Amino acid sequence: MGNSSKDADSANSGDGPSGDVPSSDSRVYSAGEKVLAYHGPRIYEAKVQKAEIRKNEWRYFVHYLGWNKNWDEWVGESRLMKHNDENVVKQRALDKKQGVDKNVKSGRSAQVKAKSSADAKVEKEDIKNIASKGKKRKIDSGVEKGSGNDEKLFKIQIPAPLKKQLVDDWDFVNQQDKLVKLPRSPTVDEILTKYLEYKSKKDSVEADSTGEILKGIRLYFDKALPMMLVYKKERKQCNEAVVDNVSPSTIYGAEHLLRLFVKLPELLSYVNIEEETLSRLQQKLLDFLRFLQKNQSTFFLSAYEGTKVSGGKGKGKDE
Template sequence: MFILIFSESDMAPPTKKYQQNDKVLCSHGQYWYLAKIVDVQDEKSDNPVYTIHYQGWKKTHDEKIPHSETPERFKEYSEDALKEATEQQKQGSQAASKKRPRKSENEIDIPHTLRKILIDDNDCINRQFKVHKLPVRYTVQDILDEYAKDFETRGIKKEAESDITEGESVNDQVLIIYENGEITASAYKFILGAEGIKDYFNTLLPYQLLYKFERPQYQEVSKGAETKGRKSQEAKPKLPSDIYGIVHLLRLFSRLGSVLKLTPWDSKVRSIINEVCRDFLVFMETHKDRFFDVNKDYQSTTSEYQKQVWSM
């Protein structure tokens, strides 16, 4: 682990503006890399946006960085600074190779094809400055509804609770049932545990499942949903599960392991939850091409929207 110590001048408000073709050291993760400014947008404004290209990296890794973030992201280029940064990268790589990552019992394995969706999503939002078209084509609620129907295609139909003896095994389907605030394992033909995933999703999305660049959009959509909900006494504001879809659901799964650590449940209950999650992920992987299309599901943002983000 490396501790970067900044002087007072490093922490001062940004004053120097950079020009196209300037070389800088740019932070990416925990290290600094040689980069070149290949474009400058809004050059005459107080907060121009720099497009930087990392030397030796593919163009897909180019980033747009507003001037207001340069004190944390940029270092002045010099041969000595580059040598120091390269040495830190080398030492970090050697240290990482000696450590074998330990997998948490709560960690949820996300298939590679679904992880690629998260990678594409990160690129669209944080590099291309796009946002999702909301509500999405297939919301979390839509996905859960189709997941429920999928059990019928597998020959597994939901039966009345009274028809099944507690603890009985039905087609080897283990499900999660909520009773008095606790989770118990019972045998049913229909996985009700997916509703628990939706509850987690609706609770965590505003706080942990959004990028900074998405927050103004969420605030606007939330206001619109509340306004529509108040037009009728029976109408209710839309929940995040009625607005967002597979991408944000996958973000939840990537964090679910750390969330489960905070619960008082024993290893047996967590094992059941993992079983439900694995089955649900297999379903999403099978239908991922319907639920997600990188060419259809995003829209560009205006310069006004981007300025709103950078001012937050």
Template sequence: MGISKTSTEVTDNSNSNSNSNSSTQTETDNHISIPAPYAEGEKLLVNHSNHLYIAKVRKVEYNNAEGWQFLVHYDGWKKSWDEWVGMDRLMKPTEENMRKKRALDEKHGIGKNPKVPRGPLAKSKSTNVSRGRKRRNEPVIKPKIALDPDKLVTIQIPPTLKKQLLDDCEFINHLGKLVKLPRSPNVKDILKNYFDYRLKKCGSMADSVEEIMKGLCRYFDKALPVMLLYKTERQQYQEACPANVFPSAIYGAEHLLRLFVKLPELLFHASIEEETLTELRAQLLDFLRFLQKNHSTFFLSTYHVAEDIEISSDKIGD
């Protein structure tokens, strides 16, 4: 994204007798150093989905097309959520701007000292399923040991879908809303749509794609009650998925996307051969691109208000 630097140089070719806009400027170059408006390590406020978050500048770059760009790290969030932002989304944490932040927090029902909303990229705990009757589709998936990040399969979630995960967290944890169930298209429909898409695109490879889609569906059905739900969604799950109903027939893209955050951990325990894992990773990335391409078709633009739900910071799997 351009050349990293904390200041850029502007050439002023005008002389003392010429107007700065004159076409007859001299070739004498006077270099004026312009410092970056924010420095590496500086704390600031970042506007994200009409919320103000406290963040720290990790890198500063100047791009001739876009101007100053800043890599920011959100306090309390994993590095996976670091992003490059422009000047239009940044502001100093002045007393006035902090008042704006508090006003927005109050508007959206966030407490005076809210915990940072932990999205699905937060580390999952060893989970116990919601107390209640057992189901045949409930959890055989459990984190077993502390994981070495270097040994996990990297699944790069596209920026549009990362924002979807953030918005998903905001709707549920801060605004007290839920995904209205049942969803259409549901997870089974989406996986079938992708299979049909790949069958049309490259028919000879359809068998392996079909197996991967079936595997994703099984993973989703087993993982959803264990690690893909926020606390405020559990009652809804109990009501929406009686013993003879699989989650993949009720839930949609919003919850399916959360599975991809957990997949590196799940695949770590699956003992898959390296060659097969490489092929699987490629297929999963292609599927994510398919989700991104059909974002407006598969994902809700807003969630519905959930009555009698406590608004709190929560993370998937708690």
């Protein structure tokens, strides 16, 4: 996850004032060892670069094979597995479940999920409806575009600290069986309002165009959340929280808003946008992400302390 994850981990390194320090012979993985590592919802081949005792537990600095070293990061033992035949079968089974195309590097998105054809159809129809409301863009009413070509035109470069936030978010829910306690504060609505105020102070001329983009983000968030932005273990909580036509943007916060930005290239691939307009939109969305990064400690939870998922299966490795 780049230097941010290293720096963040380094800042928290060192043994705590209490607790037993693990012995050197309790280390499970060694420097130079090839392993399998969980990252988001998938398992990747990786190599242990070094191992250290940090905060009274063994931590391993890994490099994901075939990926830029900016993805290198410190991980705990629960994120790793021995590279053996049994675990390779588990990796392939998970890839198949996620619908991963072996010939395409889709990136280490924390949000990639396999969808049934029925879910995909409903999702596409809703996306078209979203884009048609209050927009000055035309929808392609003919053959739906494939995401491949469009994503080459439209990419959102999520800053490294926010990529780490996405990974931690996935880990809290899917491996530690914890949920974001709702309602969040600040909510998505409040964050969007804060950003509009921030931009208005810097450049009042751009306030109107910024406001329109934020309305679009809110609309996409409210529609996409129940379909694309909650994990399986969060669905029960979502069904209980989003009732009586309540807008998700008035309940959820930065954690789920950030997940939207992983999905936006896919969502916008169903909308006809001129290349020049697309470029300006990319810059504005990147500026908003930088605003989230600047306020990361205020907007995001550092730990999920809500009620544990009921009936969960425990660690992601066992799923």
